[in-house]
Amino acid sequence: xxxxxxxxxxxxxxxxxxxxxxxxxxxxxxxxxxxxxxxxxxxxxxxxxxxxxxxxxxxxxxxxxxxxxxxxxxxxxxxxxxxxxxxxxxxxxxxxxxxxxxxxxxxxxxxxxxxxxxxxxxxxxxxxxxxxxxxxxxxxxxxxxxxxxxx
Amino acid sequence: xxxxxxxxxxxxxxxxxxxxxxxxxxxxxxxxxxxxxxxxxxxxxxxxxxxxxxxxxxxxxxxxxxxxxxxxxxxxxxxxxxxxxxxxxxxxxxxxxxxxxxxxxxxxxxxxxxxxxxxxxxxxxxxxxxxxxxxxxxxxxxxxxxxxxxxxxxxxxxxxxxxxxxxxxxxxxxxxxxxxxxxxxxxxxxxxxxxxxxxxxxxxxxxxxxxxxxxxxxxxxxxxxxxxxxxxxxxxxxxxxxxxxxxxxxxxxxxxxxxxxxxxxxxxxxxxxxxxxxxxxxxxxxxxxxxxxxxxxxxxxxxxxxxxxxxxxxxxxxxxxxxxxxxxxxxxxxxxxxxxxxxxxxxxxxxxxxxxxxxxxxxxxxxxxxxxxxxxxxxxxxxxxxxxxxxxxxxxxxxxxxxxxxxxxxxxxxxxxxxxxxxxxxxxxxxxxxxxxxxxxxxxxxxxxxxxxxxxxxxxxxxxxxxxxxxxxxxxxxxxxxxxxxxxxxxxxxxxxx
Numbered sequence: 001x002x003x004x005x006x007x008x009x010x011x012x013x014x015x016x017x018x019x020x021x022x023x024x025x026x027x028x029x030x031x032x033x034x035x036x037x038x039x040x041x042x043x044x045x046x047x048x049x050x051x052x053x054x055x056x057x058x059x060x061x062x063x064x065x066x067x068x069x070x071x072x073x074x075x076x077x078x079x080x081x082x083x084x085x086x087x088x089x090x091x092x093x094x095x096x097x098x099x100x101x102x103x104x105x106x107x108x109x110x111x112x113x114x115x116x117x118x119x120x121x122x123x124x125x126x127x128x129x130x131x132x133x134x135x136x137x138x139x140x141x142x143x144x145x146x147x148x149x150x151x
Numbered sequence: 152x153x154x155x156x157x158x159x160x161x162x163x164x165x166x167x168x169x170x171x172x173x174x175x176x177x178x179x180x181x182x183x184x185x186x187x188x189x190x191x192x193x194x195x196x197x198x199x200x201x202x203x204x205x206x207x208x209x210x211x212x213x214x215x216x217x218x219x220x221x222x223x224x225x226x227x228x229x230x231x232x233x234x235x236x237x238x239x240x241x242x243x244x245x246x247x248x249x250x251x252x253x254x255x256x257x258x259x260x261x262x263x264x265x266x267x268x269x270x271x272x273x274x275x276x277x278x279x280x281x282x283x284x285x286x287x288x289x290x291x292x293x294x295x296x297x298x299x300x301x302x303x304x305x306x307x308x309x310x311x312x313x314x315x316x317x318x319x320x321x322x323x324x325x326x327x328x329x330x331x332x333x334x335x336x337x338x339x340x341x342x343x344x345x346x347x348x349x350x351x352x353x354x355x356x357x358x359x360x361x362x363x364x365x366x367x368x369x370x371x372x373x374x375x376x377x378x379x380x381x382x383x384x385x386x387x388x389x390x391x392x393x394x395x396x397x398x399x400x401x402x403x404x405x406x407x408x409x410x411x412x413x414x415x416x417x418x419x420x421x422x423x424x425x426x427x428x429x430x431x432x433x434x435x436x437x438x439x440x441x442x443x444x445x446x447x448x449x450x451x452x453x454x455x456x457x458x459x460x461x462x463x464x465x466x467x468x469x470x471x472x473x474x475x476x477x478x479x480x481x482x483x484x485x486x487x488x489x490x491x492x493x494x495x496x497x498x499x500x501x502x503x504x505x506x507x508x509x510x511x512x513x514x515x516x517x518x519x520x521x522x523x524x525x526x527x528x529x530x531x532x533x534x535x536x537x538x539x540x541x542x543x544x545x546x547x548x549x550x551x552x553x554x555x556x557x558x559x560x561x562x563x564x565x566x567x568x569x570x571x572x573x574x575x576x577x578x579x580x581x582x583x584x585x586x587x588x589x590x591x592x593x594x595x596x597x598x599x600x601x602x603x604x605x606x607x608x609x610x611x612x613x614x615x616x617x618x619x620x621x622x623x624x625x626x627x628x629x630x631x632x633x634x635x636x637x638x639x640x641x642x643x644x645x646x647x648x649x
Binding site: 009010012013016017020024027028031032035036037038039040041043044045048049051052055056058059062068070073074075077078079082083084085086087089090091093094101102105106107109110112113114115116117120121124125128132136142143 | 316318319321322325326328329332336338339341343344367370371372374375538539540541543544545547548551552555556559561562564565567568569571572575576579580581582598601602605606609610611612
């Protein structure tokens, strides 16, 4: 792959560090900095933020001088589906119960694979959910309703 | 012969059938949760703590301790087989253990991990009995400056050790330190980086960061790279290490045990640091360091011995000083307090049955673990046959349950999703995730010790350079940096010359 600014790994890495460092300093600007004798809660974050900016500039400089292009795909499918299934799990745990949350999480995240087979995953999800109910809810006694409103 | 009598006494306590049963339950549950990614000993011990209310203090502690070190055996199993560290301590085992598994040598890797751990456990038991009290006195002499310098050394060493770019590793340590700040400041109570979110006022959970970055981020990366980093599915034959393997491992196991025992008594350093240190020592001592990272059995043997020795010796500051050296030890202290025992230096004299019984049980537990693990390696190997398209949704499920069970909080699930994305981006940009976790764990203690040191010295930073132990750690830090930077400088010079 040809090296451009857009796929230069170290340029992006450097920018990320600078952004995090600057963000940390920005958020910590209102925390009392204190003195060397009595360091305030702002001291550590600001120093660390500054360090990150320095590291970021160094990485950025390396990237601009030679740099490496990024390899592999961004696996957009997994990058979207997996966090999304986790979020659904969190929501369903609160509003629908353990069983629907597990089923949705397992089937949902399985669709992130290109080898997804619906029937197989459905059976697998049912089995794993049953096992989890037995181990975590019945044996370990985690206090989760299996299905909300069905007790 | 005090030592002999004490140990005999300890075994007489640990060998009662109830305590044997608690020990067996502990190590079995520990192995199970160690193998299952996403549920660590921390969560499990917290969940199981209510069960121990009705048990005798010795029995409760024996069982909880069994979960703790049992999880380390189990954790190295997943580290080797699926490249997923159950805990920070297993991160190092992933490096060479997983490579060995990819080369079809998962069997020897698992066996040497179990044998190394058992040896370290045996020596650790003896060491605690022999040096426990005097060693605790040394650690007692450490003040805040020593702790700060020690942590600085540990973090720099860990960053420098991580594969790849040193600058990026150090940056990850700093990001980890920043993450550790989140929550209310212990000195002033001011909320830092919590953005008004109640769930963040206690900080970000260790499990959230670990599972997010290591489990979720890794799965995303796996699904993107079609043929790389998949679970090994080759038939694993030859489960036991060859004579050659064993010969290679004697030195690393002995040194790992020593390193682990040393770091174990120092509060504030987790088992990860011991195994990182051991790995680094082995890499430095190796005739051919390039083998490391490509499936060197020494890279499994040393760190595994180190983290087990460390796990055992972590009990010393907890039992003798009442000082929790890690999250798990904090839970153990909680269990003691619930039982009506005041943790502190008096425990050893007031409740010798507790101190010596626990120590003896740890040796018995280690023996049980070898018996449990080695014949059952075949069972773990069977896990390899599960196709990845089914394995990763299962990992997702167990991770989600594990995280949710800590605080029954959906918010932490969302946070985990976020860390998954962040972990993936980091991997894409060439940042190794392990140093971040270490910085994150040590961050709060480091800041606390820095602030205390400065208060102690009247705002004079030279305190770190005038106290002999502290300055020794600082010098070691600088030496590590020089040793590691030097080859890079040489390489760059050569590049310019070309």
